[in-house]
Amino acid sequence: MASRSDRELVDAARNGDADAFGVLVRRHQKRIFRLAVHLLRNATEAEDVTQETFMRAYGALGRFDGRSEPFTWMYRIAVNLSLNTIRARKPTRRSTSADDPRIEALLVEKRAAYADPSSLAADRELARTLCDALDELSETLRTTLVLVSIDGLSHAEASDILGCPEGTVAWRVHEARKKLRAYLDKHGYAFGSGDQP
Amino acid sequence: MKERDEARLPEAAEAMLRHWPAPKRDEADWEASAEAVVNRLKEGAGGAVSNELLAAPLPAEPGEGRMPRRSEADGSLAEMARARLRQGAAQEDAAAIAKASFTLMKEENRIGARANTVAAAAGSSSAERKEDGEVVVDLEQARAEQARQQEREAPTRTTDSNTGRLAAAALVAVGIAAGVAVYVQSVSHSGSAKPTAVVLGPAADRAPETPRRPQSEPMAEDQEKSIDVGDLPTGEIGAESSAGRARARVAKRAGAAPEEKVAVADEPAASGAKPPAPGDAEDEDEELRPALDEAVPLEPSTGAVSSALGGSLGAARRCVIGHEQASTATVVFNSDGRVKSVLVSGPASGTPAEACIKNAFQAMRLPRFGKPTFTIRGITVRP
Numbered sequence: 001m002a003s004r005s006d007r008e009l010v011d012a013a014r015n016g017d018a019d020a021f022g023v024l025v026r027r028h029q030k031r032i033f034r035l036a037v038h039l040l041r042n043a044t045e046a047e048d049v050t051q052e053t054f055m056r057a058y059g060a061l062g063r064f065d066g067r068s069e070p071f072t073w074m075y076r077i078a079v080n081l082s083l084n085t086i087r088a089r090k091p092t093r094r095s096t097s098a099d100d101p102r103i104e105a106l107l108v109e110k111r112a113a114y115a116d117p118s119s120l121a122a123d124r125e126l127a128r129t130l131c132d133a134l135d136e137l138s139e140t141l142r143t144t145l146v147l148v149s150i151d152g153l154s155h156a157e158a159s160d161i162l163g164c165p166e167g168t169v170a171w172r173v174h175e176a177r178k179k180l181r182a183y184l185d186k187h188g189y190a191f192g193s194g195d196q197p
Numbered sequence: 198m199k200e201r202d203e204a205r206l207p208e209a210a211e212a213m214l215r216h217w218p219a220p221k222r223d224e225a226d227w228e229a230s231a232e233a234v235v236n237r238l239k240e241g242a243g244g245a246v247s248n249e250l251l252a253a254p255l256p257a258e259p260g261e262g263r264m265p266r267r268s269e270a271d272g273s274l275a276e277m278a279r280a281r282l283r284q285g286a287a288q289e290d291a292a293a294i295a296k297a298s299f300t301l302m303k304e305e306n307r308i309g310a311r312a313n314t315v316a317a318a319a320g321s322s323s324a325e326r327k328e329d330g331e332v333v334v335d336l337e338q339a340r341a342e343q344a345r346q347q348e349r350e351a352p353t354r355t356t357d358s359n360t361g362r363l364a365a366a367a368l369v370a371v372g373i374a375a376g377v378a379v380y381v382q383s384v385s386h387s388g389s390a391k392p393t394a395v396v397l398g399p400a401a402d403r404a405p406e407t408p409r410r411p412q413s414e415p416m417a418e419d420q421e422k423s424i425d426v427g428d429l430p431t432g433e434i435g436a437e438s439s440a441g442r443a444r445a446r447v448a449k450r451a452g453a454a455p456e457e458k459v460a461v462a463d464e465p466a467a468s469g470a471k472p473p474a475p476g477d478a479e480d481e482d483e484e485l486r487p488a489l490d491e492a493v494p495l496e497p498s499t500g501a502v503s504s505a506l507g508g509s510l511g512a513a514r515r516c517v518i519g520h521e522q523a524s525t526a527t528v529v530f531n532s533d534g535r536v537k538s539v540l541v542s543g544p545a546s547g548t549p550a551e552a553c554i555k556n557a558f559q560a561m562r563l564p565r566f567g568k569p570t571f572t573i574r575g576i577t578v579r580p
Contacts, residue, residue: 018235022234025235027518031219054234060246076253077251081250083255105217105218138258149215150214153507154510154511154512157511170504172258177204177503181203181204
């Protein structure tokens with residue numbers, strides 16, 4: 001079962017094989033969860049969106065035309081659900097909270113490797129500033145950057161998800177990075193300074 | 198270059214972006230989530246899906262309207278560049294070539310006045326003919342006509358042998374200038390709509406006898422290096438080959454003498470080079486190079502590296518689906534931007550996933566750079 005391709009699993013699921021769809025869920029839920037965390041900045045909401053993505057995808061299997069990969073199609077649903085969740089919120093804080101799940105995720109893996117608390121604190125500060133910079137981006141730039149630079153999708157995959165040309169994806173990533181750079185510069189993270197403010 | 202640096206982040210920030218993990222959850226939690234989804238589906242609780250949920254998300258960002266549509270540039274940035282060359286740049290190229298040619302004419306001012314006269318004469322002579330919209334000047338025939346005219350005018354000329362040799366050399370130069378003049382006129386009048394070309398006859402191999410440029414402007418050695426005739430298009434210069442025009446323009450900017458530009462049409466036999474096959478991606482990439490050579494950085498920018506990684510990392514990650522831990526790859530690039538080698542370590546090493554990852558990263562391309570090689574280490578390929 002594990003060696004079946006996504007398309008084979010989708011075909012099986014279309015014929016009512018929920019277990020086949022379960023394989024797809026297990027295969028992609030971590031990445032969709034991470035995407036949702038970056039878009040929503042809230043782990044609980046991200047869990048809900050992840051589950052909801054698969055539920056909605058299953059319900060819409062009949063409308064999957066096969067022109068894109070199943071996972072990019074599910075990503076699109078996840079992005080739409082995440083954006084809907086964000087738009088349904090009341091206006092939120094401007095500054096990243098200390099328990100931002102993105103920062104925790106970034107530091108928890110490296111925590112054991114830190115020789116001294118000061119380097120951990122420095123990385124935490126950089127992560128916080130980077131998250132703030134990401135949050136300053138428009139939804140369009142942030143989502144595109146998350147898909148390409150953080151999630152590692154190709155421009156072609158991102159263009160499938162976002163429904164825009166690859167050139168537009170490249171432009172958005174470049175613009176987003178320019179804005180991140182400007183934000184980091186403004187907060188003292190310039191080149192040649194050891195990446196420290 | 199400045200534009201690229203604007204998008205470059207401090208290394209620590211780059212590393213965070215590249216290796217940002219998902220929040221930690223126990224495998225049991227993941228399994229429970231998946232199980233919950235499957236159970237709900239089995240109970241018939243598939244969610245209702247509006248069309249909006251399946252539509253392309255996100256509005257366009259201000260400023261992105263000028264990006265080409267997918268139909269124009271389906272694929273990589275190289276494809277976009279090619280599309281640009283094919284469509285819009287043809288007119289710009291024609292204008293640039295015309296401009297460069299006029300500059301050349303100024304440099305050759307000493308013979309320019311006579312060139313116009315001879316060009317007018319050549320226009321009515323049998324040495325010029327039109328073939329399917331192309332103006333073809335046979336310099337061999339033009340020279341023969343000039344010689345015949347000389348013979349007719351011989352009684353009125355001095356018999357001094359030195360003067361005669363100088364006159365012959367001047368005539369050769371005038372012939373070349375006439376060719377260029379006809380070419381410039383035809384390009385400027387026809388624009389890009391009608392292919393126009395100058396084709397040298399066999400006598401072009403005597404062109405080096407003509408003074409290439411004033412002695413006070415010796416061609417710099419590095420400029421000569423940038424003009425590799427073997428790399429130039431092997432067909433006739435025409436509107437059909439906009440890449441060829443770009444090359445001619447580069448050659449011109451680099452200070453190539455008129456003979457070098459015109460010699461493009463004669464070069465294939467000497468160099469043995471073959472015209473690029475249509476649709477051959479590798480050759481087309483080669484075609485784009487001269488235009489890009491004008492500013493080759495010592496090493497690729499972080500933005501270029503990030504963009505190249507973005508194009509391949511997704512494919513590499515699909516190679517390790519089902520793995521528990523991440524693998525690491527090191528990719529070495531040649532100065533032409535192509536991948537030289539890929540080294541995979543970690544759980545994928547020695548498994549079929551290794552070849553899969555190598556294949557994924559082999560497709561990476563960087564812009565050309567100055568150093569012999571460039572290495573990206575520690576690329577984490579997460580499942």
